[in-house]
Amino acid sequence: MKFNPDEIKEATRADFDTAWNEGRKYISSPGVNEKYPRYALRYGKPHPVFDTIQRLREAYMRLGFEEVMNPIIVEDRDIHKQFGYEALAVLDRCFYTGGLPRPNVGISDERIGKIKSILGDLDDERIERIRQILHSYKKGEIEGDDLVPEMAARLEVSDSRVAVMIDRVFPEFKSIVPVCSQNTLRSHMTSGWFISLGAMCDYRTTPLKLFSVDRCFRREQAEDATRLMAYYSASCVIMDEDVSIEDGKAVASGLLSQFGFSNFNFRPDDKRSKYYVPDTQIEVFAYHPKLVGSRTKYRDGWVEVATFGIYSPSALSQYNIPYPVMNLGMGVERLAMILHDSTDIRALTYPQFQYRINWVMSDSDIAAMVYVDDTPATQTGREIQSAIAMACEQHGDTPSPCGFTAWEGRLFDKNIRVKVVEPEENTKLCGPAAMNEIISYKNDVLGLPRIPRWDDAFRNGVSTGIRYIDAFAARCAREIEDAAQKGSDCEIRVRIIKVPSEINIRLDPVAQLYITGNKKKIDIRGPVFTTVRMEII
Incomplete structure (x- = not known):
């Protein structure tokens, strides 16, 4: 018996929200739950990381922050501008982007013979079309995914025959080695904040309160229970003439208290990143009663959940930013692990690959x-x-x-x-x-x-x-x-x-x-x- 979506008209968004808040798996929908008991309106299950992201977005906006998207692809020269002599150490942890070069392909008499054996007895005009198409591809006038259909259309043959011809006649396409560019994948949100603020400071008034929850990429030696190569950062900045570390403390307290944390403790961070003013880089420790006696390493209830600091004037000057900037950031996955009582970030983020190792079903699930x-x-x-x-x-x-x-x-x-x-x-x-x-x-x-x-x-x-x-x-x-x-x-x-x-x-x-x-x-x-x-x- 197929489920008819038209039958769920009785269920409204308010029904879902109410039942979700009450912790129920189903909502009541007369005419559906009785008629289709297997298809009773069941709640979808959010991924714990994306659930945490959504909660963070709402928490930031309740504090008056505006959401932005920062660049993900960052030139390595920006890393040098931000970190100075420490840039090489930072770049060692970055992924560089690369691409396949476009080969300079010639057509000899031998190759013409092979082409004709695959595509048929082409005349000189069609052979010339192949030369022109390959030349346009080399110059970037034809994109890689358009090469086969463009050639097939110009020669009036099928795509599959052209693909076979290119594979057999032009081995240069199979031996291409990627070439690295000067672009990196953002390893931390700060790289994007400098670029964004440098572009905005001329036409936005202060104070400017911005946040972004997005991907970052870090070339770890290996992924383990506490780190991934691709992770989410929840970061914010306040740009204002009078910004200070007290603003960082206020934001950290206001943000994390919405997740049940209390009794905040602020400690100097020993890492001392180059782009922060000395002695302004602060680690945020917070107490959460849910953690007391838990199976995590935070059994005493205290956990490091965020870091903030004041950007260095010398780094800001590289982007012509005339105002002080406070930056606070946290790893979303770490917060999600705390909220969902997880001890392995891999199992939390990619449960589809971990279930045979960590698969646990409760009696309720069964x-x-x-x-x-x-x-x-x-x-x-x-x-x-x-x-x-x-x-x-x-x-x-x-x-x-x-x-x-x-x-x-x-x-x-x-x-x-x-x-x-x-x-x-x-x-x-x-x-x-x-x-x-x-x-x-x-x-x-x-x-x-x-x-x-x-x-x-x-x-x-x-x-x-x-x-x-x-x-x-x-x-x-x-x-x-x-x-x-x-x-x-x-x-x-x-x-x-x-x-x-x-x-x-x-x-x-x-x-x-x-x-x-x-x-x-x-x-x-x-x-x-x-x-x-x-x-x-």
Whole structure:
């Protein structure tokens, strides 16, 4: 059954926001959650880094900062202007950009012969077109991704044949080695701030409060649990005649307090970057009660979360910036690790590559992946499902032979009667496992009765809210709908359950993989012995 997006009109943005704040996974949408239980409106899950970025953006704007985008590609001469004699050490950590040079390709008589063997007997005019196209490519008049389609169009042959010809006749294209440029990928946001402020100071009034949350790139020797080569920096600047380190303290406190940090401690930073005024480079340490006793290295609750300082006048003068500038920055991933209780930045940022090592599913995660397979498609069918389950609840222990009418009415313009029956003697209307409930307990998926023996499992596990009889009643209602449409009676039976599918239960393959991979078990067995009959009257 396909999900129709038109059915979700009842759900508004406010519904999502309210449910998100309440920590719910689903929102109520009449006509959708009932009609399409597998497609109930479920919240998308934000990536922890991008979730933190969004929160940082909102926090900066609440403090009156304006968002900008700084250049990502920075010439190495700007690094020299900013760092002076320390520039080479900084550039050692930068990625330089490079590109493929365009070869000077000639066409000999031998190559003309090969071209004709691939493209056919081209005349001299078309051979000349190839020379002209290659010459234009060398001069940069034709881009690399346009070379093949341009040549194919001019020669009136297919793209694929031209691609084969270039591959076989012009080996120069395969032996090209990238050539490095003088451009670097921004290794820290400061590189971009000098360029941006130098361009803005002539036409923007002070005080100027700007922020940017964006990518930076650093050529680390190796990535590990605490560093990545590509990371996000949340950086801001205040340009004003009277800016001081007190402004940095105020911004750090105002920004980080929005994330639950308190009791800030400001300490001189020993790194002493060249582009800061001496003794103004300050590390920000903050206390967060969530960290106390956590599994991170910040068990005492204190963590370094940011650094700020006043840009050096000599560095600012390289960009004709006449005003003092305070800069504060922090690594987004570090903040995200704190907020999401993570100990490995790689697992936090790229969980798709780390799950086999760090993959942990809770009982709640597993329980959410257990669902009823076949379900009724109509409102009447859902009423029949509920009626069957209720009849079994009320009369399940009745000695047999016996039978009880669960529902009677019209379905698809037919009068029908639905009964729960047990024709055999010396038993009961329903088997002893009919009311078993499916739960996830210590990552096992179990079907258990609510009796004192299993109190611990129900108390410490997570129930799916699905009983065997609920799943069976859903299948019965679906088959009754199909039979009523055809105008025929039907009978649905369930006996001893050995596997989940026999009671109309399905586990998401992800949950199955996790359970079997961790040597846990799926045990949904038991004698249900229930029969439902529908007859047209």
